Amino acid sequence: MRGKQMHHPDSNDAEGVVVPSVAAFIGIxxxxxxxxxxxxxxxIGPNWLLLVVExxxxxxxxxxxxxxxxxxxTARRMLVLVPLGVSTLALVVGVALFILTLPTDKHATNLLRAAALLWSFNILVFALWYWEVDGGGPWKRHLSGHRAADFLFPQQAAGExxxxxxxxxxFVAFTGATALSPADTY
Known part of the structure; x- marks a missing residue:
């Protein structure tokens, strides 16, 4: 399950495109x-709800x-974007509830654990958004002749x-969440 060869009716590429998807599935x-x-x-709600929706x-x-x-x-994009939107909503609610509980929770370990989990959740959600939105999505990025549209990685700038x-x-999501500085993209 490393990827799938996909054909697009508007594509001039008769060979098809192999899009690696295992890492994104693991991220979800x-x-x-x-x-x-x-x-x-x-x-909010049962803790297993997001896993079921996904x-x-x-x-x-x-x-x-x-x-x-x-x-x-289009169906493939909707099957990814809907649970990603739900995950984003869960993240926003989680951060808001965390901020509201800060004054009342006096246990440092509870706060650190919740903050670390929310931070990790944030990194994964942003990585998934970047994966799905950059350059029209994973399928379009892997077409021959595709040019970088949103993120320009150094390998792309070198003409490779x-x-x-x-x-x-x-990595881009991790560096953005950690340093609040640009990652290794232009």
Whole structure:
């Protein structure tokens, strides 16, 4: 399940495009697992809810990647963007609830644990957004002749035929969340 060869009707590339997707699926799964272990004071509803919502949308994607089932590009994008939007909403609510509990929770370990989990959740959510939005999404980025649109990685600036993978966006999200400075992109 490393990736799927996809054909697009508007493409001049007859060979198809292989888009690596395993790391992104793991990233989606990790956001649900992080939400599962968040303290109850920073979540709304049951802690397993996000994992179930993600599962409902990701299972068809996994089936699409592993089999000959050929979802349209639009359907594939919706199956990713909807749970990503739900994850973003869960993150915003979690951070807001964390801020509201700061004055009342006097246990440093509880606060540090919640903050570290929310920070990790934030990095994963941003990495997934970067992966899905940059350059029109993972499928378009891996087309031959695609030019960088949003993030310009040094490998792309050097003229190499190179397309970023999910781990590259994870690094960009990590550096953005850690240093509040530009990452290794232009």
């Amino acid at each position: 799964l990790l956001t649900g697992l992080l939400y599962l272990v968040l303290p109850p004071n920073v979540i 599962g409902v949308f990701v299972v068809p994607l996994v089936i699409d990647v592993m089999t000959a089932w050929d979802l349209s590009h 035929h190179w397309a970023p993978h999910f781990l590259d966006y994870l």
